Every structure is written in structure tokens, then in C-alpha cells.
Amino acid sequence: MLEISQNENLASLLQHHGVGVHRDEEFVYTDLPRKTKFKTRIVYREERQAVNSQLDILAIPQQGEHIYESFGDVGTTLEDAVARNFQNFSRGSLHPLLAMSGSQDPHTLQQVETEEWKIGDTTWKAYLGSLTPKTNSKNSVSPPKEFFQRIESGIRSQTLANRLHWFRSYYAQFNDQITISEFLMDNQPVNESGTLFLSLPTLPDTDFYSCRNFIILQKTDS
Structure with a gap:
């Protein structure tokens, strides 16, 4: 299995949800009221005609809990598989994580x-x-x-x-x-x-x- 960071893509996704962010080599930091920070990785393997990938998300609120989520999918290319991983994350766990962190973004709270x-x-x-x-x-x-x-x-x-x-x-x-x-x-x-x-x-x-x-x-x- 190969592994790559996806913090840049996550930072962009958070910004589209009204979250201010900055990054270092390990984490994406946010301006959410609970100061939740995030870390990502993609682990993947290339198969004959597809790429099998898993997106792992770590969210750490200010009080220190470590919340892990994982999303697997298959794509025709690595970029396609990663896009599917982030789509699954966006549909499922992203909005509860942001709401728990104090987001007031109307689109987020509607979800x-x-x-x-x-x-x-x-x-x-x-x-x-x-x-x-x-x-x-x-x-x-x-x-x-x-x-x-x-x-x-x-x-x-x-x-x-x-x-x-x-x-x-x-x-x-x-x-x-x-x-x-x-x-x-x-x-x-x-x-x-x-x-x-x-x-x-x-x-x-x-x-x-x-x-x-x-x-x-x-x-x-x-």
C-alpha cells in the first residue's frame, strides 16, 4: 500500500464550508470555535484497471479527543478514487464534525x-x-x-x-x-x-x- 497526505485538499474543502484554515507539515488548523484541527492521509494500491483507495481523517477538538473516520472507494485513476473518497466524507461525517466544532455556516447546518x-x-x-x-x-x-x-x-x-x-x-x-x-x-x-x-x-x-x-x-x- 502507498500513502500520501491530502491536507491540501481537505483545507480547500473546509474553506468551501466557510472555515478559515492554515497548515503546517502535519495538521490543518481551523478558526472554528472549538479550534478543531485535522490530519489526513490516503492509502492506496493500484490494480489492473483501477485504484483502490482509503481516506483516513483525524479530527482533534481543542479538548483533545481523537476522532477517526475512514472512507474507502475505487476509481479509474488515483485522482478519481481520491475524489470519491472526499465525496463520501462530505456526504457523511464532515457536517457533524463542523457543527460539533461550532460552525455557523448555513449550508453546513442544513446538512x-x-x-x-x-x-x-x-x-x-x-x-x-x-x-x-x-x-x-x-x-x-x-x-x-x-x-x-x-x-x-x-x-x-x-x-x-x-x-x-x-x-x-x-x-x-x-x-x-x-x-x-x-x-x-x-x-x-x-x-x-x-x-x-x-x-x-x-x-x-x-x-x-x-x-x-x-x-x-x-x-x-x-
Whole structure:
């Protein structure tokens, strides 16, 4: 696997979302209220007629949490694959990260659902990223409503001890069977990670379908 930095592309993406940035050799620094800084890399391998790549994003708010996200894709060239990686990041995790960091950019805030969740004795501000599907179906298909219901149920069943937690949920359907299920809290799989979404209703007449979601919870007094 080969590896390259993509901090320059990330800085440009942040600027398009109204964020002031400056860079050094390691990080992209922002003028967001929580002073979140970012670091990126692309790892990739060249195959016969395609490039398989993965974008890794590290976001560090001022109080020091290390939030990792990864996005894999395939392109005809490295530039094509990287563009797909950033498109996936932009559709999924970027807006919750910016909203949590205090962004007031109207376009950014339109892409995030912000709710108050009471879990136990604690009130949390929940930054809900969009459900981001992928499919090779020619028809328009939507994830079953049970997908988000199980995400919320899975989050509410966790022990939430920190001021900030983040969750990545993903499942994939091949033909009429769900074969991949992932549920991470703070970059780590939780106990039901491998089974939480395996019994979701499958979508008919679909060779491949996947859906992903990213959520950040922040204590309201933080």
C-alpha cells in the first residue's frame, strides 16, 4: 500500500464550508470555535484497471479527543478514487464534525440534524449526520427505517462516560442477504457490533446496497 497526505485538499474543502484554515507539515488548523484541527492521509494500491483507495481523517477538538473516520472507494485513476473518497466524507461525517466544532455556516447546518437526547441522567446534544447509501441498483432505494432506529437504540444502550462520544454505523446487503454489519463507538467496535443490523429487512431486487451513518454526542454542559 502507498500513502500520501491530502491536507491540501481537505483545507480547500473546509474553506468551501466557510472555515478559515492554515497548515503546517502535519495538521490543518481551523478558526472554528472549538479550534478543531485535522490530519489526513490516503492509502492506496493500484490494480489492473483501477485504484483502490482509503481516506483516513483525524479530527482533534481543542479538548483533545481523537476522532477517526475512514472512507474507502475505487476509481479509474488515483485522482478519481481520491475524489470519491472526499465525496463520501462530505456526504457523511464532515457536517457533524463542523457543527460539533461550532460552525455557523448555513449550508453546513442544513446538512445536520441537531437534537437533545436524554440518556440516563445526562442531556446530550446529538449531531446526526445524513444516512449515506451506495448501490448499483438502477432504481431509487432508501434504507429501511429500522436502520436509524437500531442506531439510536444501540447508542442509548452504551455506557457514556466522557463529555464527547462518536458513533459510526454501517451495513451492506449483497443480493437478498445482509453480510456486513458495523457499529463503532469512539473508534472501537461495541459488543453487538457484528450483529446489530444483520436482521434488518432486505431491499428487493437489489444486487448491492450499503448505508452508513455518523453521529456525535456532546454533553450539553461541555
